[in-house]
Amino acid sequence: xxxxxxxxxxxxxxxxxxxxxxxxxxxxxxxxxxxxxxxxxxxxxxxxxxxxxxxxxxxxxxxxxxxxxxxxxxxxxxxxxxxxxxxxxxxxxxxxxxxxxxxxxxxxxxxxxxxxxxxxxxxxxxxxxxxxxxxxxxx
Amino acid sequence: xxxxxxxxxxxxxxxxxxxxxxxxxxxxxxxxxxxxxxxxxxxxxxxxxxxxxxxxxxxxxxxxxxxxxxxxxxxxxxxxxxxxxxxxxxxxxxxxxxxxxxxxxxxxxxxxxxxxxxxxxxxxxxxxxxxxxxxxxxxxxxxxxxxxxxxxxxxxxxxxxxxxxxxxxxxxxxxxxxxxxxxxxxxxxxxxxxxxxxxxxxxxxxxxxxxx
Numbered sequence: 001x002x003x004x005x006x007x008x009x010x011x012x013x014x015x016x017x018x019x020x021x022x023x024x025x026x027x028x029x030x031x032x033x034x035x036x037x038x039x040x041x042x043x044x045x046x047x048x049x050x051x052x053x054x055x056x057x058x059x060x061x062x063x064x065x066x067x068x069x070x071x072x073x074x075x076x077x078x079x080x081x082x083x084x085x086x087x088x089x090x091x092x093x094x095x096x097x098x099x100x101x102x103x104x105x106x107x108x109x110x111x112x113x114x115x116x117x118x119x120x121x122x123x124x125x126x127x128x129x130x131x132x133x134x135x136x137x138x139x
Numbered sequence: 140x141x142x143x144x145x146x147x148x149x150x151x152x153x154x155x156x157x158x159x160x161x162x163x164x165x166x167x168x169x170x171x172x173x174x175x176x177x178x179x180x181x182x183x184x185x186x187x188x189x190x191x192x193x194x195x196x197x198x199x200x201x202x203x204x205x206x207x208x209x210x211x212x213x214x215x216x217x218x219x220x221x222x223x224x225x226x227x228x229x230x231x232x233x234x235x236x237x238x239x240x241x242x243x244x245x246x247x248x249x250x251x252x253x254x255x256x257x258x259x260x261x262x263x264x265x266x267x268x269x270x271x272x273x274x275x276x277x278x279x280x281x282x283x284x285x286x287x288x289x290x291x292x293x294x295x296x297x298x299x300x301x302x303x304x305x306x307x308x309x310x311x312x313x314x315x316x317x318x319x320x321x322x323x324x325x326x327x328x329x330x331x332x333x334x335x336x337x338x339x340x341x342x343x344x345x346x347x348x349x350x351x
Contacts, residue, residue: 014338051268052257053309086338088302091270092257093310121224123340134298
């Protein structure tokens with residue numbers, strides 16, 4: 001695995017942001033040989049599962065240019081707007097969030113790496129360890 | 140309808156749907172149905188069918204029709220900001236009669252509902268499934284005032300069932316309040332009011348969780 005996505009926390013309330021580090025190991029020396037990887041696009045995505053058709057959209061994103069050797073070690077932050085839905089386990093629908101890192105490879109299919117994350121209501125840090133709703137006994 | 144200023148931070152909400160819209164729909168669909176019925180069954184059977192359908196409609200819409208003759212449409216006074224999860228807000232239901240009326244104390248029944256709506260497409264058909272994931276019954280005492288019938292009702296916005304209000308193209312979460320009145324000489328119809336629930340955990344609820 002040449003790509004690494006280190007998150008400071010897997011849980012984030014609406015109105016705040018996911019922060020962490022994006023790490024990619026160099027796969028060329030950058031002098032005699034340059035890497036096929038050119039850039040990384042990092043996306044926070046919300047999507048639905050369940051009975052209804054899938055609703056999917058990118059909530060926030062940022063782009064990182066790679067060094068000629070293909071390496072990267074950079075901090076990132078992806079905002080979760082106040083109006084975003086929260087992670088939810090419902091009866092007809094589930095709402096999920098993922099952070100996806102997509103590596104743009106020259107003349108090749110893009111490399112993808114993703115991690116599931118949890119978006120909770122404002123004031124829900126330390127209360128939620130799973131998608132809404134809260135269990136009847138407080139966690 | 141009252142002209143008194145609303146308390147700051149509140150809005151007045153009208154119920155969803157109306158008798159006028161239903162009558163308009165009926166006015167458009169009835170002539171088409173009659174023409175088709177005459178073509179298929181003849182005039183005599185069409186008259187019989189129309190009488191039966193009219194009787195059934197009158198039975199179903201009786202309460203709404205009678206209420207609309209004597210009472211104005213109700214309103215609900217809500218917070219201007221969405222309600223947090225786990226909160227217990229108080230809303231004010233108001234309804235004014237069209238003529239001066241002596242209103243006795245009565246009970247205002249209220250059902251708070253959270254409903255999921257999922258829309259899916261199979262071939263050329265689009266279907267919407269709905270499911271109530273939370274219901275909470277509450278009631279308030281309605282009293283006759285200079286502004287008509289007024290009742291304060293306590294709602295219980297659960298943090299354990301349902302989700303904050305949500306509207307995506309194919310998936311939706313809707314919160315609404317269904318209100319009906321019971322008492323002598325009072326309308327028996329019910330009305331629905333949409334309420335907004337925010338993705339915020341109520342501070343008092345949060346404190347309760349952290350104490351336990």
